[in-house]
Amino acid sequence: MSALVPVPAAGKPERQGRRLTAYLLLLPGGLWLLLFFVVPIVSLLAASLYDPDGSIEAGFSMTWSWHNYVDALADYARPFGRSLWYALLTTAFCLLLGYPLAYAIAFKAGRWKNVMLALVIAPFFTSFLIRTLSWKMLLSDNGFVVDALKAVHILGSDGRLLATTAAVVTGLTYNFLPFMVLPLYASLEKIDHRLIEAGGDLFAGxxxxxxxxxxxxxxxxxxxxxxxxxxxxxxxxxxxxxxxTPKQRMIGNDIQRLFAAGAYPTAAALSVTLMAAIVVLVLFYVRRSGTEELV
Amino acid sequence: MTRVGRWIGRHLILFAGLLVLLYLFAPIFVVMLMSFNEPKSKLSYTFDGFTWENWQHPCRPSGLCEAVSVSLRIGLVATVIATALGTLMAFAMVRRRFRGRSATNLFIFLPMASPEIVLGSSLLALFVSSGFGGRLGFWTILIAHVMFCLSFVVVTVKARLTGMDSRLEQAAMDLYANEWQTFWRITFPLVFPGILAAALLSFSLSFDDFIITNLNAGTTVTFPMFVWGSAQRDIPPQINVIGTAMFLLALVLVLGGELARRRRNARVR
Incomplete structure (x- = not known):
């Protein structure tokens, strides 16, 4: 700070000017999001109402086919429900595992705080596909996890982990755990230690x-x-x-498959439904938990 | 509670945290081990024998190193663009009061709150309906990556800015620094760690993305797409070499940064 050269202070800029700079700062990023996030969502909405008989080669015509939604939901209700159920399980497990870790980093890690935090993010750099493949190996029928579980009779002698719901939820929990730990850590870190000490002083265990x-x-x-x-x-x-296995198929599998096959209207209808279901659940949840400030 | 009980309590949670970290690292140990594997058959998920081969010839599987190079290029460009645009937005969000601020907040949060499959498929719907369906590739992937990195940059830089003591800037202004000088000498150096973290996060998100990329890539193959493709056929152990190398590189970068920070702090003290 000693390098600061004293110069006459510039006059306080006008309020109006400051507000203008705010919009200028937001403009490039905002435009990017508008063009490549908002407009695509709108065109997805449009695509979900296209004539389902069209094809990529012949093009799709807009026929306002609302029944795309009815058909999609009728055909894909099961993977849909399964996706939401798996996501719920995953979130519960992530919270169960992530809270102790975030707590340990925030309060118990001392000077190793930053290192532990870095270790939470480090797995990102090994592609998550590779990590999921190595779960495939860890959970495989002759892998040591299965052997260990059989030894303590948690798993029957012909039991397996790979190709089960447990494997899929394990993988999901694993993949999204850092997304739970980081915000948890951020909010734990902000807590004033004196409040926790006060709890102890007031004879709370x-x-x-x-x-x-x-x-x-x-x-x-x-x-x-x-x-x-x-x-x-x-x-x-x-x-x-x-x-x-196909028995654990989630809605993402179907959306991906339909898009790859060029069945845009059905795939788009499923995407919109997924998004809508999530928005409704999230709004309900945020309202219930009473937290308005999200990030 | 007794002292001993408290000691155990304190270390119990640390122990639990370390166990969870171990869970995070379990598959990485497997990746490291498998990078030295000499598979007997093509579709092998077991460790058959030790070899240095894979590390000596990481580019042997055709297309692997091209895919890595595509991913690195996209990752770097996307990181630069997303970090620049996102940092500007974060400054506007924290340092300026303007109409529509909470709406903007929501607008920035929404891409993070959308499943990747929805983001990817909607971009594809846009590209197809605007006649770019046949020209999917490097540029469409880049556009997509900047889009989903942007929000994460804003949130990361915002967190750093919010936690900053604005009295430091006021002090600089009191010492007759103009706005420009205050920004470059006080604000920017203080926010820089946040910007760096955001850039690192962007790069890792971009390098790792599969779902959105796969929908918008056309015939271009990124590293995750190469892994996916080979997971359906045979998995060359060289994939694990790349995974291990990236992981070690990240670890060295982060630990190096931490060491430098500690040394600097020690000097200041």
């Missing part, structure tokens, strides 16, 4: 202090974390594809 002080104060992190876990998990199809 560690558990009571946690339940009445720490947990409520970390709620914004819980909400952000569960959203960032639930949403991508509901749309994922990689784990179901690599670790499951």
């Amino acid at each position: 560690p558990f009571t202090t946690f339940r009445t002080v720490t947990l409520p104060l970390s709620m914004p992190g819980v909400v952000a974390g569960t959203l960032l876990t639930f949403i991508p998990a509901a749309g994922d199809y990689i784990n179901a594809q690599l670790l499951g």
